[in-house]
Amino acid sequence: xxxxxxxxxxxxxxxxxxxxxxxxxxxxxxxxxxxxxxxxxxxxxxxxxxxxxxxxxxxxxxxxxxxxxxxxxxxxxxxxxxxxxxxxxxxxxxxxxxxxxxxxxxxxxxxxxxxxxxxxxxxxxxxxxxxxxxxxxxxxxxxxxxxxxxxxxxxxxxxxxxxxxxxxxxxxxxxxxxxxxxxxxxxxxxxxxxxxxxxxxxxxxxxxxxxxxxxxxxxxxxxxxxxxxxxxxxxxxxxxxxxxxxxxxxxxxxxxxxxxxxxxxxxxxxxxxxxxxxxxxxxxxxxxxxxxxxxxxxxxxxxxxxxxxxxxxxxxxxxxxxxxxxxxxxxxxxxxxxxxxxxxxxxxxxxxxxxxxxxxxxxxxxxxxxxxxxxxxxxxxxxxxxxxxxxxxxxxxxxxxxxxxxxxxxxxxxxxxxx
Ligand SMILES: *Cc1c(COP(=O)(O)O)cnc(C)c1O
Ligand SMILES: [Zn+2]
Numbered sequence: 001x002x003x004x005x006x007x008x009x010x011x012x013x014x015x016x017x018x019x020x021x022x023x024x025x026x027x028x029x030x031x032x033x034x035x036x037x038x039x040x041x042x043x044x045x046x047x048x049x050x051x052x053x054x055x056x057x058x059x060x061x062x063x064x065x066x067x068x069x070x071x072x073x074x075x076x077x078x079x080x081x082x083x084x085x086x087x088x089x090x091x092x093x094x095x096x097x098x099x100x101x102x103x104x105x106x107x108x109x110x111x112x113x114x115x116x117x118x119x120x121x122x123x124x125x126x127x128x129x130x131x132x133x134x135x136x137x138x139x140x141x142x143x144x145x146x147x148x149x150x151x152x153x154x155x156x157x158x159x160x161x162x163x164x165x166x167x168x169x170x171x172x173x174x175x176x177x178x179x180x181x182x183x184x185x186x187x188x189x190x191x192x193x194x195x196x197x198x199x200x201x202x203x204x205x206x207x208x209x210x211x212x213x214x215x216x217x218x219x220x221x222x223x224x225x226x227x228x229x230x231x232x233x234x235x236x237x238x239x240x241x242x243x244x245x246x247x248x249x250x251x252x253x254x255x256x257x258x259x260x261x262x263x264x265x266x267x268x269x270x271x272x273x274x275x276x277x278x279x280x281x282x283x284x285x286x287x288x289x290x291x292x293x294x295x296x297x298x299x300x301x302x303x304x305x306x307x308x309x310x311x312x313x314x315x316x317x318x319x320x321x322x323x324x325x326x327x328x329x330x331x332x333x334x335x336x337x338x339x340x341x342x343x344x345x346x347x348x349x350x351x352x353x354x355x356x357x358x359x360x361x362x363x364x365x366x367x368x369x370x371x372x373x374x375x376x377x378x379x380x381x382x383x384x385x386x387x388x389x390x391x392x393x394x395x396x397x398x399x400x401x402x403x404x405x406x407x408x409x410x411x412x413x414x415x416x417x418x419x
Contacts, residue, residue: 001071003028003213006314014071015130019201020211027315028213032070032257039262042066046228060084061121061221067257068122068217076129078154080111082121083221087229088347093377096341097360101374103235104342104357105226108349108382112174114304115222115247115380116146122218123208124150132206133157138185138192139209140243140304141171142381147208148178157181159205161195163188168303168350168386190294190309193244210246210312219247220254226376227264234268235374239363241355242272242281242327243305245316247380252319268376270325271369272316273359275300275352279329281313285320286327301332301389304352304381326368334358339389348383356380 003012007026014030022028045066052058056065056074060083065072086106094102107115124147127135134157135150137143144160144167151158158180162172166188175182185192193209200207208215227234238255242248251270258264274282277299284292295308310316319325332351338361339354356377363369383390402410 001030001032001069004031006318014126020207020213021197027211027312029253029315030213030217032067034257034261037066037261042261042263043232059121060225061118061218064221064224067224067254067261068221069126069214072125072129077121077125078128078150079121079125080117080149080153082110082117083225085109085222085225087226090345090347092341092345093357096338097357097375098364098371099360099369099375100372101235102357102360103226103230103376104347104379105222105376106347106349106379107222108353108379108385112142112146112149113170113382113385114142114146115219115378116142117149118221119210119215119217119219119246119250120146120150120208123212123215124154124156126214127156127206127208128154130206134159134205135208136160136196136200136205137208138162138189138196139167140189140306141167141175142304142385143209144180144182145171145174145178148175148180151180152178159183161185161192163192163306166303166306168388170385170387189307193309193311210244210249216246216250216253216315219250220257222247222378223251223254224258227258232264233266234264235376236268237271237360237369237373237375238268238378239271239273239356239360239375240378241302241305241352241359241380242274242316243278243307243310243352245272245281245310245312247378248272249312249315249319251378252316252323252325256322267323270319270323271359271363272320272325272327273355274327274329275302275305275335275355276329276331278306278308280308281310281316282327282329284313285317290317300335302335302352302355303386304350305355326363328359328362328366328368330355330358330362334362336389342379343383347379349379350381350383350385351389353380
């Protein structure tokens with residue numbers, strides 16, 4: 001296992017995580033040596049670990065340690081039992097999208113309420129292994145909730161840069177509660193990523209944005225776990241929202257590695273869905289370009305994907321090429337309509353997480369995804385992350401106190417007559 005620059009190919013030891021990127025400015029990624037891997041033995045090992053109720057192997061990330069970080073010393077693992085999220089066969093979602101079958105992978109069931117935990121446990125564990133004392137991230141909210149949680153578990157100082165006024169209230173609440181230092185930075189998320197990339201290492205801060213290659217390794221576990229849940233075969237498509245594009249990069253890497261090892265026979269196609277007002281990656285792919293033009297003023301109600309300059313776009317572009325993937329962009333109205341479907345089946349998600357289902361519907365309408373095809377839609381974050389997005393559903397009846405007699409009369413009038 002080693003770190004490789006995706007631009008110049010320079011190789012580095014995983015024991016030296018400072019600085020995160022390569023001198024040439026390129027992103028680094030973890031390269032594994034899976035030549036000796038035996039798919040059947042791995043499946044048996046992963047099955048056996050389903051018995052664990054405590055300790056690192058009870059985690060839905062570390063269950064797959066051989067594929068994530070095989071050489072990490074177990075003593076350095078910082079875990080909250082992350083992963084282990086539900087996979088729901090959902091008829092109403094399939095009908096909304098107009099495809100044959102949809103599974104919802106509810107990553108909001110993670111301990112801090114988003115898929116960021118899958119990656120963060122891997123990143124923070126590596127930071128602990130390297131002796132780091134302080135961690136940092138720029139965040140639209142969920143990265144900071146997750147990092148603050150693991151930093152608190154490991155007793156590390158945690159510095160968080162957030163866009164002024166741009167973070168959903170549930171996410172900020174978690175970040176404060178776990179004891180992080182929170183700074184609202186002029187210029188928002190994109191400025192925060194730039195600042196930490198340039199100065200993080202010199203300030204002694206171990207950077208846990210998606211430029212951290214170990215986060216990508218941890219985030220692969222989502223698709224590994226889903227394959228495990230479905231008996232090592234996956235639907236035709238994996239559909240997910242795209243902000244910084246770390247998740248798309250991770251899912252693609254995980255799929256290709258599982259195929260190379262022989263854990264799965266067929267690699268699903270990936271669809272990355274962005275919000276119309278924050279869709280620089282979709283615009284690049286749709287125009288056939290190979291250079292991302294940042295969106296200077298990203299806009300969408302789905303704050304988790306309000307990102308104008310996605311750091312991982314080169315990794316995501318490669319993943320799309322290698323998996324014959326597609327992109328699309330959806331409006332906030334389409335996102336909120338999909339969210340309503342997901343909420344009303346009793347699962348629920350935050351707005352950004354609903355972008356996947358909205359995109360699936362659009363891609364089926366456009367004939368990109370066939371009506372007879374199947375899809376796994378990744379729900380990236382929990383319903384309670386963004387209470388303001390639900391507030392419009394509050395009714396006059398819920399606000400205004402009703403005298404008991406009036407309530408009884410009204411309920412009686414609505415109750416079907418007894419036989
Ligand atoms: C971070 C996040 C995203 C975007 O994921 P990327 O890996 O940044 O593309 C989408 N939805 C939610 C809820 C998130 O927290
Ligand atoms: Zn390089």
